[in-house]
Amino acid sequence: MTGFERFSHRINEYLLYLGGLCLVGMVALTCANIGLRLIWRPISGTFELMGFLGAVVTAFALGYTQIKKGHIAVDVLIDTFSPKTRRGLSLVNGLLSLAFAILCAWQMAVKSWTLQVTGEVTETLRIIYHPFTYGAALGLALLGLVFLADVVGFLAAGGKED
Numbered sequence: 805m806t807g808f809e810r811f812s813h814r815i816n817e818y819l820l821y822l823g824g825l826c827l828v829g830m831v832a833l834t835c836a837n838i839g840l841r842l843i844w845r846p847i848s849g850t851f852e853l854m855g856f857l858g859a860v861v862t863a864f865a866l867g868y869t870q871i872k873k874g875h876i877a878v879d880v881l882i883d884t885f886s887p888k889t890r891r892g893l894s895l896v897n898g899l900l901s902l903a904f905a906i907l908c909a910w911q912m913a914v915k916s917w918t919l920q921v922t923g924e925v926t927e928t929l930r931i932i933y934h935p936f937t938y939g940a941a942l943g944l945a946l947l948g949l950v951f952l953a954d955v956v957g958f959l960a961a962g963g964k965e966d
Contacts, residue, residue, distance in 0.1 A: 806953075806956070806957065806960065808953055808956060809953045809956075809957055812867075812871075812946075812949050812950055812952075812953040813871055815867075815946060815949070816867035816868045816871055816946055816949075816950060817868060819864045819865075819867060819868070819942070819943065819946055820864060820865055820867075820868040822860075822864055823860065823861045823862075823863075823864030823865050823943075824861075826857045826860050826861045826864070827857075827861050829857060830854060830857045830858065830861070833847070833850060833853060833854065833857075834850075834854070837850045848928060848929070849926070849928040849929035849931075851928075852926045852927070852928055852929055852931075853929070856933060856936040857936075859936060859937075859939075859940050860936055860939045860940065860943075862940075862943075863939060863940040863941075863942070863943025863944060864939070864942075864943045865943075866943050866944065866946070866947040867943065867946040867947045867949065867950045870947055870950045870951070870954075871950055894958065895955065895958055895959075898951055898954050898955040898958060899955060901951045902948055902951035902952055902955060905944055905945070905947045905948035905951055906944075906945070906948040908944045909941050909942075909944035909945035909947075909948055910941075912937060912940050912941035912944055913938070913941040913945075915937055916934045916937040916938045916941055917934075919932075919933065919934040919937060920932075920934040
């Protein structure tokens with residue numbers, strides 16, 4: 805594993821831990837909301853917070869899941885090709901995935917910037933929500949970093965997959 809791949813893995817692990825903390829927060833908020841609903845009244849804005857935290861949890865787990873090859877892959881068609889063709893398709897897939905992740909991160913950052921400049925706030929709690937969208941952009945950018953590390957590793961290995 806190269807230093808670049810180790811860096812990519814380490815930063816995605818940290819992001820995964822932050823996502824885990826957000827998930828714990830979601831569970832605590834849900835439990836508190838249910839408990840307070842039974843004895844008094846529910847927590848105002850729970851729906852907003854759950855949506856934002858859910859987006860952050862998902863975005864922060866993308867890169868680590870890709871490192872562990874945990875995303876869905878359907879190889880029924882790919883397995884019928886020759887090893888050389890499979891290697892070529894693997895490289896093309898890595899490059900296209902890298903481009904798509906970076907494009908999504910860029911557009912999410914643009915949207916975040918717009919929300920920040922306009923001072924957009926949530927309807928119920930009146931909190932700013934551009935930090936959550938910046939977090940989603942960060943998760944997508946680090947997914948792109950994983951794809952970049954995969955492509956660089958593939959090319960450094962001379963087209964041989966691990």
